[in-house]
Amino acid sequence: NAGVTQTPKFQVLKTGQSMTLQCAQDMNHEYMSWYRQDPGMGLRLIHYSVGAGITDQGEVPNGYNVSRSTTEDFPLRLLSAAPSQTSVYFCASGHQPQHFGDGTRLSIL
C-alpha cells in the first residue's frame, strides 16, 4: 500500500546548493505532478507529466527542473536553491482522482 512516496521528508539547504526531491508511485499512473504549498498562497503547480519523456510547466516553474525517465519516478531538481524556495513540496499521481504523497518540508537558509 505504498501509493506515492516522497523522500526526504525534511531537508535544510544553504543558498546556492542543489538537491533532488524524489517521488515514486507504484500505481502505474501515467499522470504525475509537483506542487508547492506556502502559507497564504495555497498549493501551486510547478511541473507535471503524462508519462516517460513528456513534461510541462505549471504556474511556478522557475528554479525547478524535472525529467521523467520511467513511469514510476518523477524527481524534482532545485539547481541553485534560494530562500524563496522554502516551502512544503507535494508530489501527486493519478487522474480523477489524484493521490498525494506526504510531502517534503524544505528550508533554504
Added chain:
Amino acid sequence: KQEVTQIPAALSVPEGENLVLNCSFTDSAIYNLQWFRQDPGKGLTSLLLIQSSQREQTSGRLNASLDKSSGRSTLYIAASQPGDSATYLCAVPFMESNSGYALNFGKGTSLLVTP
C-alpha cells in the same frame, strides 16, 4: 486563468452541528471537482471526486455537490465530530493536454470542531 475561492477561510463549530463549506470557480468548463482533507503537517487525502455529469457524491457523513452553471461546489458535513477538524481543500483541473493532468486549488477552509 481559473480562480478557485473557498469561503469561509476558517470555521469553528460545536460538535454535532451540520455544516457547509463553499467552493467557487471562475471557469465553468470543468469536467470534475475534487475535495481533499489536509491534517496539520500532513499530506492531502482525497475525500470525494465529482464528475460534471454527476452533480453530487456521497461518502459516509460527507456529501459534495457541483453546480457548473453557477461555478459553485459545496461540501456538506453531517453531525460534525472533533476528528473532522482539518483543512478542507477543493480543486479543479488545471488543464489536461498531451503533457498531463494537474489541479488548481483553492486556499482551503480550516475547520475546528470543538467538543
